[in-house]
Amino acid sequence: xxxxxxxxxxxxxxxxxxxxxxxxxxxxxxxxxxxxxxxxxxxxxxxxxxxxxxxxxxxxxxxxxxxxxxxxxxxxxxxxxxxxxxxxxxxxxxxxxxxxxxxxxxxxxxxxxxxxx
Amino acid sequence: xxxxxxxxxxxxxxxxxxxxxxxxxxxxxxxxxxxxxxxxxxxxxxxxxxxxxxxxxxxxxxxxxxxxxxxxxxxxxxxxxxxxxxxxxxxxxxxxxxxxxxxxxxxxxxxxxxxxxxxxxxxxxxxxxxxxxxxxxxxxxxxxxxxxxxxxxxxxxxxxxxxxxxxxxxxxxxxxxxxxxxxxxxxxxxxxxxxxxxxxxxxxxxxxxxxxxxxxxxxxxxxxxxxxxxxxxxxxxxxxxxxxxxxxxxxxxxxxxxxxxxxxxxxxxxxxxxxxxxxxxxxxxxxxxxxxxxxxxxxxxxxxxxxxxxxxxxxxxxxxxxxxxxxxxxxxxxxxxxxxxxxxxxxxxxxxxxxxxxxxxxxxxxxxxxxxxxxxxxxxxxxxxxxxxxxxxxxxxxxxxxxxxxxxxxxxxxxxxxxxxxxxxxxxxxxxxxxxxxxxxxxxxxxxxxxxxxxxxxxxxxxxxxxxxxxxxxxxxxxxxxxxxxxxxxxxxxxxxxxxxxxxxxxxxxxxxxxxxxxxxxxxxxxxxxxxxxxxxxxxxxxxxxxxxxxxxxxxxxxxxxxxxxxxxxxxxxxxxxxxxxxxxxxxxxxxxxxxxxxxxxxxxxxxxxxxxxxxxxxxxxxxxxxxxxxxxxxxxxxxxxxxxxxxxxxxxxxxxxxxxxxxxxxxxxxxxxxxxxxxxxxxxxxxxxxxxxxxxxxxxxxxxxxxxxxxxxxxxxxxxxxxxxxxxxxxxxxxxxxxxxxxxxxxxxxxxxxxxxxxxxxxxxxxxxxxxxxxxxxxxxxxxxxxxxxxxxxxxxxxxxxxxxxxxxxxxxxxxxxxxxxxxxxxxxxxxxxxxxxxxxxxxxxxxxxxxxxxxxx
Numbered sequence: 012x013x014x015x016x017x018x019x020x021x022x023x024x025x026x027x028x029x030x031x032x033x034x035x036x037x038x039x040x041x042x043x044x045x046x047x048x049x050x051x052x053x054x055x056x057x058x059x060x061x062x063x064x065x066x067x068x069x070x071x072x073x074x075x076x077x078x079x080x081x082x083x084x085x086x087x088x089x090x091x092x093x094x095x096x097x098x099x100x101x102x103x104x105x106x107x108x109x110x111x112x113x114x115x116x117x118x119x120x121x122x123x124x125x126x127x128x
Numbered sequence: 129x130x131x132x133x134x135x136x137x138x139x140x141x142x143x144x145x146x147x148x149x150x151x152x153x154x155x156x157x158x159x160x161x162x163x164x165x166x167x168x169x170x171x172x173x174x175x176x177x178x179x180x181x182x183x184x185x186x187x188x189x190x191x192x193x194x195x196x197x198x199x200x201x202x203x204x205x206x207x208x209x210x211x212x213x214x215x216x217x218x219x220x221x222x223x224x225x226x227x228x229x230x231x232x233x234x235x236x237x238x239x240x241x242x243x244x245x246x247x248x249x250x251x252x253x254x255x256x257x258x259x260x261x262x263x264x265x266x267x268x269x270x271x272x273x274x275x276x277x278x279x280x281x282x283x284x285x286x287x288x289x290x291x292x293x294x295x296x297x298x299x300x301x302x303x304x305x306x307x308x309x310x311x312x313x314x315x316x317x318x319x320x321x322x323x324x325x326x327x328x329x330x331x332x333x334x335x336x337x338x339x340x341x342x343x344x345x346x347x348x349x350x351x352x353x354x355x356x357x358x359x360x361x362x363x364x365x366x367x368x369x370x371x372x373x374x375x376x377x378x379x380x381x382x383x384x385x386x387x388x389x390x391x392x393x394x395x396x397x398x399x400x401x402x403x404x405x406x407x408x409x410x411x412x413x414x415x416x417x418x419x420x421x422x423x424x425x426x427x428x429x430x431x432x433x434x435x436x437x438x439x440x441x442x443x444x445x446x447x448x449x450x451x452x453x454x455x456x457x458x459x460x461x462x463x464x465x466x467x468x469x470x471x472x473x474x475x476x477x478x479x480x481x482x483x484x485x486x487x488x489x490x491x492x493x494x495x496x497x498x499x500x501x502x503x504x505x506x507x508x509x510x511x512x513x514x515x516x517x518x519x520x521x522x523x524x525x526x527x528x529x530x531x532x533x534x535x536x537x538x539x540x541x542x543x544x545x546x547x548x549x550x551x552x553x554x555x556x557x558x559x560x561x562x563x564x565x566x567x568x569x570x571x572x573x574x575x576x577x578x579x580x581x582x583x584x585x586x587x588x589x590x591x592x593x594x595x596x597x598x599x600x601x602x603x604x605x606x607x608x609x610x611x612x613x614x615x616x617x618x619x620x621x622x623x624x625x626x627x628x629x630x631x632x633x634x635x636x637x638x639x640x641x642x643x644x645x646x647x648x649x650x651x652x653x654x655x656x657x658x659x660x661x662x663x664x665x666x667x668x669x670x671x672x673x674x675x676x677x678x679x680x681x682x683x684x685x686x687x688x689x690x691x692x693x694x695x696x697x698x699x700x701x702x703x704x705x706x707x708x709x710x711x712x713x714x715x716x717x718x719x720x721x722x723x724x725x726x727x728x729x730x731x732x733x734x735x736x737x738x739x740x741x742x743x744x745x746x747x748x749x750x751x752x753x754x755x756x757x758x759x760x761x762x763x764x765x766x767x768x769x770x771x772x773x774x775x776x777x778x779x780x781x782x783x784x785x786x787x788x789x790x791x792x793x794x795x796x797x798x799x800x801x802x803x804x805x806x807x808x809x810x811x812x813x814x815x816x817x818x819x820x821x822x823x824x825x826x827x828x829x830x831x832x833x834x835x836x837x838x839x840x841x842x843x844x845x846x847x848x849x850x851x852x853x854x855x856x857x858x859x860x861x862x863x864x865x866x867x868x869x870x871x872x873x874x875x876x877x878x879x880x881x882x883x884x885x886x887x888x889x890x891x892x893x894x895x896x897x898x899x900x901x902x903x904x905x906x907x908x909x910x911x912x913x914x915x916x917x918x919x920x921x922x923x924x925x926x927x928x929x930x931x932x933x934x935x936x937x938x939x940x941x942x943x944x945x946x947x948x949x950x951x952x953x954x955x956x957x958x959x960x961x962x963x964x965x966x967x968x969x970x971x972x973x974x975x976x977x978x979x980x981x982x983x984x985x986x987x
Binding site: 039040041044058059060061063064066067068088090091092 | 143146147149150151153154155157174175178179181182183185186189
């Protein structure tokens with residue numbers, strides 16, 4: 012694991028969820044909110060403020076980039092910006108997942124986590 | 129939706145510009161999808177909360193980033209950063225210290241409930257606007273005045289505390305039983321005095337101060353009811369006051385009640401009571417004053433002889449401070465502000481110069497997408513960071529400096545000596561920091577951002593427009609103005625101090641040691657017992673090696689303003705006015721030779737002037753001038769302090785009331801003829817010796833101990849110290865001002881140096897071309913020198929005018945030195961010109977060294 016990745020761990024849950032929502036496709040802000048809500052079965056509903064504050068930070072640290080690819084004009088809204096996960100973002104998300112897995116393992120050994128997932 | 133857009137303004141503008149549209153669109157979608165009023169209301173509430181929360185976080189993140197960058201940028205130029213920090217520390221530190229002191233002394237309420245209601249009542253005699261009350265007048269006033277809830281009286285006192293370790297002389301106060309209820313401060317333990325404690329013949333009671341309770345009695349919680357021995361008499365402790373209760377002065381360690389007898393009310397000339405009253409709520413000072421005038425008029429009618437010229441006056445307790453103390457502090461505040469102005473001007477100049485050298489860096493950042501607002505914010509963050517760090521170190525410096533300045537807190541104010549560090553002080557420091565940052569930071573940052581452009585990227589470009597140069601010149605001129613004001617003010621105060629110090633006190637101060645052995649009464653009520661003590665101590669002291677003479681006196685000159693009695697000559701009764709009274713002291717033989725007061729005529733007091741012989745007096749020359757000008761005074765009689773006195777000698781005048789006050793004529797009486805009034809029994813021992821005091825003191829202690837083992841010694845000091853004490857607050861103020869002026873003029877010189885050095889480096893190309901076209905080195909040198917001289921003169925002229933105004937304002941501190949003192953003004957102008965020319969010299973020499981060929985080749 013590179014030092015750059017290590018320096019960004021542990022991730023804030025919001026950041027992790029945003030990264031996960033961008034792993035399969037590029038999305039705009041509102042689509043990220045909907046995708047995070049879908050993945051968490053409505054458990055986590057990001058507010059616009061929290062989302063864009065996180066996006067701003069993630070852009071600065073290079074976890075995501077704004078993409079110029081846009082959908083067909085009839086499906087597009089020109090106010091929207093689309094984001095894509097970067098290789099660094101992917102590496103950080105993987106490292107965070109690994110960190111959580113190790114944590115879970117440790118918790119299981121201590122008998123404080125469910126045996127099955 | 130418009131409201132939502134409005135709410136988005138809580139975010140930083142960069143964030144809003146980037147994401148505002150999308151956020152509004154998302155909120156609009158959510159609003160569309162929600163149904164029902166409750167859901168919509170919920171949505172609005174949560175949107176509001178999350179905007180406030182997230183906006184705060186975004187602001188904080190940006191500030192963190194700016195702080196990080198600013199810190200790095202400041203650390204990259206440690207020279208600049210340290211200079212700036214030092215400047216801010218000097219500027220803010222000086223102001224926090226001085227203003228805290230001024231606030232403490234002049235503004236902050238005294239530590240009593242409703243302090244504005246507390247007043248002091250005085251008798252007013254011709255020439256004496258504030259004189260203590262006689263017990264009789266106090267009693268009559270107390271009985272008839274309606275303006276006060278209560279009127280209490282007190283007088284300073286000291287007694288020997290025996291039985292608690294070494295005998296010690298402690299300062300205290302005798303008070304009327306109602307004093308504590310006038311001041312409305314509850315006792316810590318025990319009780320106040322009751323009226324019965326003040327009855328004639330009542331058993332002795334005492335209330336202890338917190339510090340005496342702690343030091344002499346180990347904070348014994350069971351102290352109440354226990355007896356203590358004061359001046360050989362037993363007193364029962366009835367209470368202890370809280371630690372922060374100090375009255376009438378901070379030296380007061382105990383309080384005992386007056387136990388007036390009817391005979392105490394007979395003499396209306398015995399002005400011995402300080403009086404403090406609490407105004408009834410709704411009664412103004414003016415109303416109380418007019419009531420007192422009526423009462424005084426009635427008393428004059430009732431006692432036409434004793435009260436012939438007596439009036440009554442009342443002042444707020446807070447106004448007890450002398451005008452000189454006030455002016456002293458105000459002067460320091462003004463000086464500190466001058467230093468702050470200079471520091472801010474210097475810092476602003478430093479930042480302007482820095483912004484010019486950073487133009488390239490700012491241009492690059494602009495070209496890489498930073499907007500001017502970001503640059504401005506970044507530059508301001510630097511200033512705020514500098515300001516906060518400087519403010520913090522300045523507060524530390526101020527806290528450390530306060531004890532040094534605390535001697536300017538007058539001892540007659542019932543407050544602690546060193547102002548405490550409190551929220552008020554810290555808030556003041558913070559406010560000052562903010563003002564300083566705005567003063568030195570905003571304009572340069574604005575200038576830097578306005579002026580920066582992509583042209584700054586061009587290599588070798590010479591920037592620094594005329595506007596900025598003008599601003600920098602104006603700042604340097606402001607520095608010169610402020611430093612000239614400080615130079616002149618401190619110069620005038622130095623001259624005033626010299627003048628006061630050169631006043632001849634009328635007695636010798638060198639090689640004279642003084643100490644106090646205040647005899648307790650009634651143990652020493654009998655004059656012969658006292659004389660035995662004086663005789664034994666003096667005989668033994670005179671035998672010590674190196675001692676040439678020694679004597680006792682009621683109180684040292686300059687340390688006591690009491691003993692002013694009316695003089696009756698040729699049977700003409702005199703009312704007490706400045707022109708008809710004299711200062712009285714009882715002395716033992718040898719006083720005049722010990723203190724070096726010259727005997728002009730006749731003889732001094734000697735052993736034969738006993739109580740059974742005619743009462744004698746030695747008078748000062750001014751006494752003779754007043755009553756028997758051009759006549760032979762020896763053998764003449766006058767009535768003084770209740771007895772007929774025969775003049776046996778005339779001595780030189782002394783400054784009995786201090787170096788800066790003229791004194792009444794002096795009358796010295798034989799201590800053996802002090803039969804009526806133990807209050808004036810000699811207390812102070814003066815010793816003329818060639819030995820240093822510290823070598824003499826152990827032997828003197830033994831001598832006093834041998835004469836009376838329970839007699840404590842206090843107030844050990846040399847006469848040099850007594851006289852130096854006269855000018856102490858002046859000296860401190862002068863020193864502080866000199867330091868301020870020194871800092872100011874050095875900063876002004878550096879300001880001129882900085883500006884010209886920068887200008888010269890910017891004009892190297894121009895100088896090269898001029899030299900190539902045939903200009904001489906002398907021409908270039910003169911050109912730069914002229915610029916420096918212009919700055920100096922432009923600052924000097926208004927500076928001298930302002931200094932004159934400042935001098936007029938503090939005229940009463942100048943001890944007769946004229947506010948337009950030519951020597952001071954010309955010296956200040958010379959110092960200013962020399963400093964500024966020194967600052968100009970190096971840049972001018974550098975300009976001369978410009979090499980035309982090298983410069984042309986570089987172009």
